[in-house]
Amino acid sequence: MQGPSQKLRIVVLGYIVRGPVGGMAWHHLQYVLGLAALGHEVHFLEDSDDYPSCYDPSKHVVDVDPTYGLAFARQAFDRLGLGDHWTYYDAHGQKWYGPGAEKAQRFCDDADMVINVSGVNPLRRWTMAIERRLFIDTDPVFTQVKHLTDRAKRDRAAAHNRFFSFGEALSTAAWSGPRDEFDWQPTRQPVVRSLWSNSKPQPRGRFTTVMQWDSYPAVEYSGASYGMKSESFQAYLGLPGRVDEQFELALGSVTAPRERLRDHGWHLVDPLAVTRDPWTYQSYIENSKAEFSVAKQGYVASRCGWFSERSACYMAAGKPVVVQD
Incomplete structure (x- = not known):
């Protein structure tokens, strides 16, 4: 595989600890794996957000306890050879978890780009300082309606400065849904073949x-x-x-x-x-x-x-x- 012309430091914000199920995990893992395979330096960072959002399929509950998800993430990242490339920030207890916990904020300090997959992580002070902040919309039309009807969600999106969507027609005449203020460009799910x-x-x-x-x-x-x-x-x-x-x-x-x-x-x-x-x-x-x-x-x-x-x-x-x- 041909490497990039410029090696970048990239933070991928995703949803694995809070959404510890197979398909969701591949959805986010392949961003990390693909960018690393291209020669970039990548760190996966997940934020608990400020409400109960940790799903535990063994108990069928959603709460603030990340125990199940942390074990799930550790197994997945270890098996894929990315054992020290992930961190989870628990805003409820203001604690950092995962093998990259001690270096995560320093990585963000020098990062070139942050990619917020599905926009499901808030941008904290350590990611707001990153110059290029990408929002990846994976739920087109529903995302745009949220931005038009929920000021808090609109403001969270506006903290980014690059916008991409799985809805490939959002910027074309074919799109018949509501338009928000953001300039959406088409993208697709990366796959590590x-x-x-x-x-x-x-x-x-x-x-x-x-x-x-x-x-x-x-x-x-x-x-x-x-x-x-x-x-x-x-x-x-x-x-x-x-x-x-x-x-x-x-x-x-x-x-x-x-x-x-x-x-x-x-x-x-x-x-x-x-x-x-x-x-x-x-x-x-x-x-x-x-x-x-x-x-x-x-x-x-x-x-x-x-x-x-x-x-x-x-x-x-x-x-x-x-x-x-």
């Missing part, structure tokens, strides 16, 4: 995906409603009975109509077993025939051009992807 290259074809496997039925409530803005995958899925409910293929969902959300889905031929599996760690998630993808998934109704309605980080992993594993536009 060498970590996904050992997958074999599974001609007798199933079309699969990992999804939430309802990630959060639908939102409305200026007379338009932007909903979840639950709204998009209705048109495809009868698909298993129309084609000679098997379909499987690793399905989360208490609102999902599981019995109705089974009655229509959908196979359902426990999403927590699939996403227990990055490698159970990767194995699930590699043992699939292909991906089939819908997009959030809000993505479809706004014509945002969203491209899924999960689908990028299926493709890197050599799996065909059939996803709603």
